[in-house]
Amino acid sequence: MDRLEAMHLFVRVAELGSFAAVAQQLGVARSVVTRQVAALEAHLGSKLMVRSTRRLTLTSAGSAYLEKCRVILNLVEAAETDIAAEQAAPRGPIRLGLPLSFGVRRVAPLLLDFAARYPEVSLDMDYSDRRMNLIEEGIDLAIRVTRQLGPGDVARKLGTSHMKVVASPDYLARHGRPQVPADLSDHAYLGYTLAGRSDVLFIQNGASVGVPVRSRINASNGEVLVEAAVRGMGITCHPDFIVDDYLADGRLVQILENHATPALGIYAMLPTNRQVPHRVRVLMDFLADSLGKHEPGAPAMARLPKS
Structure with a gap:
């Protein structure tokens, strides 16, 4: 599992409230998104989302993890941006x-x-x-x-x-x-x-x-x-x-x-x-x-x- 990619997908799913919407936006199969988030939950040993036929909601652990993911991903993006700025x-x-x-x-x-x-x-x-x-x-x-x-x-x-x-x-x-x-x-x-x-x-x-x-x-x-x-x-x-x-x-x-x-x-x-x-x-x-x-x-x- 690529942890950063899994975190990125988790954030997108949390914001859109749908695995299918994220898959469509990224042009990948829905199963790719669900597997990554499931692997992230297995790695953490904690449920991040509760899925039902009508809606998707974050657990308390998922809400806390979401905010930390945003901070981490922004820092990664900032580091890459600094390097990109030095390129031609x-x-x-x-x-x-x-x-x-x-x-x-x-x-x-x-x-x-x-x-x-x-x-x-x-x-x-x-x-x-x-x-x-x-x-x-x-x-x-x-x-x-x-x-x-x-x-x-x-x-x-x-x-x-x-x-x-x-x-x-x-x-x-x-x-x-x-x-x-x-x-x-x-x-x-x-x-x-x-x-x-x-x-x-x-x-x-x-x-x-x-x-x-x-x-x-x-x-x-x-x-x-x-x-x-x-x-x-x-x-x-x-x-x-x-x-x-x-x-x-x-x-x-x-x-x-x-x-x-x-x-x-x-x-x-x-x-x-x-x-x-x-x-x-x-x-x-x-x-x-x-x-x-x-x-x-x-x-x-x-x-x-x-x-």
């Missing part, structure tokens, strides 16, 4: 979680450049606007565009995006141009459902204020809503990386530009349960340098363990 180039797999629009428009070309520069790194990219569970899905690094991080998030800020309220010249010619945020309530709005809001946020006197809107069309993808706006079907509000090309060629017009909207942070998100591999750190540095949007005076890292 990063190597190994990186699984990435990327938002659709920003991921395809801004990050994908950079990732292809990174792959060309570091041929010993392999990239597995998952594009989705849903919020991913980095630990359960085996994500090494995710890009998130958000107004606010959650408690305990481990992240590095890469830059900032700004929301812009837009409409087509045709729509404004037919329905008039809003002069103040409150005017949006009288217009057809194209709503982004993943925002989980039925209003549009503006900054007034240093605080975020929501303006209620009537959504004529809703979608979970910003590109669809911007296309609807181009066709004169309503007003919408989206980040600059989605609308700037449309503004540049005149298909859309920015409105209420003198009324500030909340900024969005662009973050590299990391799992909370493991040491950051050297290859992932190199990728984060590459993305930060390539995006060229460092925030003066802002901390580069939040809760990021040092290698």
Whole structure:
């Protein structure tokens, strides 16, 4: 039995609550995972998990052992990271979680450049606007565009995006141009459902204020809503990386530009349960340098363990 490998599998099973899920994630047979954990229990002379048809739970010994395993595996990863940092180039797999629009428009070309520069790194990219569970899905690094991080998030800020309220010249010619945020309530709005809001946020006197809107069309993808706006079907509000090309060629017009909207942070998100591999750190540095949007005076890292 490879004890470190068995400990690694035990931690994964404990976090996912399933032998089958770990086997699927690693691309091995379920029996490989169960044998390793069983061998670890035999070596320790103690039951670590109680298995039933519906669920898997840790014993008291298993819970205590889990925390010690995490510490040990992090130390091993840190030692290997230090050695890897001294080598000429990063190597190994990186699984990435990327938002659709920003991921395809801004990050994908950079990732292809990174792959060309570091041929010993392999990239597995998952594009989705849903919020991913980095630990359960085996994500090494995710890009998130958000107004606010959650408690305990481990992240590095890469830059900032700004929301812009837009409409087509045709729509404004037919329905008039809003002069103040409150005017949006009288217009057809194209709503982004993943925002989980039925209003549009503006900054007034240093605080975020929501303006209620009537959504004529809703979608979970910003590109669809911007296309609807181009066709004169309503007003919408989206980040600059989605609308700037449309503004540049005149298909859309920015409105209420003198009324500030909340900024969005662009973050590299990391799992909370493991040491950051050297290859992932190199990728984060590459993305930060390539995006060229460092925030003066802002901390580069939040809760990021040092290698």
